């Protein structure tokens with residue numbers, strides 16, 4: 001993983017959340033961190049649950065807006081957490097621009113690179129200090145393992161703290177899970193290539209469908225983050241969100257009709273999945289009720305498109 005992400009050291013964890021938590025545990029009381037308002041729900045939950053208790057201040061901001069990042073920086077800011085494309089609305093954050101902004105200020109940048117995988121984006125090369133992966137997703141690739149990875153740009157005091165959070169706090173993966181993650185890495189490049197090709201075709205199809213209100217996919221020229229994604233990613237990835245014409249009921253009806261897309265949480269596996277995010281995140285979530293998050297697998301693109309055709313029909 002260190003080689004794939006072009007870092008000096010990598011640590012494996014029992015889950016993506018354990019990996020995220022290990023980076024947080026490298027912080028100190030009195031520190032301030034900045035996290036995105038649109039991102040993996042449990043990352044926000046983890047910050048709310050523990051960081052305040054540990055005396056760490058948290059600002060939750062619109063990370064795609066450089067001005068709000070600039071305004072949020074305080075003298076005690078220690079870490080900026082980036083997730084791009086974001087979950088579930090696929091907002092694109094300019095990693096290099098934020099790295100430029102904080103250069104020389106002693107602020108670390110961590111990027112949740114779960115969605116692009118190391119095949120499509122290498123945040124350390126764009127100026128980040130840490131990359132975090134939920135290996136449960138593309139690294140494992142078969143929906144049969146939970147795991148997490150942190151890759152550090154440098155072997156230094158902070159990476160030593162991450163190592164201690166991994167070992168002393170017992171966040172290590174089991175030997176069998178490590179074996180499964182290693183098996184996944186062998187086919188990662190092939191899977192991501194096929195998944196992305198399928199996603200591009202599906203996004204194009206859905207974007208022109210009369211029962212679809214909006215397709216959120218950075219590969220579409222109409223997507224707000226398209227130009228940045230083109231610069232910082234090798235390709236646009238296999239995650240997309242679809243807002244169905246109508247409301248939550250209509251969106252849920254579509255998930256019930258799809259046959260090849262299993263309605264399930266998680267993502268990044270060989271099989272295509274679809275998920276109604278608002279049902280998972282709860283009533284207070286800002287996610288639109290008509291939004292379905294789609295993880296595109298390695299099946300035939302024609303079969304996948306036909307499945308949406310019959311479901312929307």
Ligand SMILES: *Cc1c(COP(=O)(O)O)cnc(C)c1O
Nearest residue numbers: 015016017040112114134136147
């Ligand atoms: C799934 C996921 C996580 C959490 O990973 P787990 O392995 O489920 O703990 C974090 N970030 C993103 C973007 C994810 O998709």
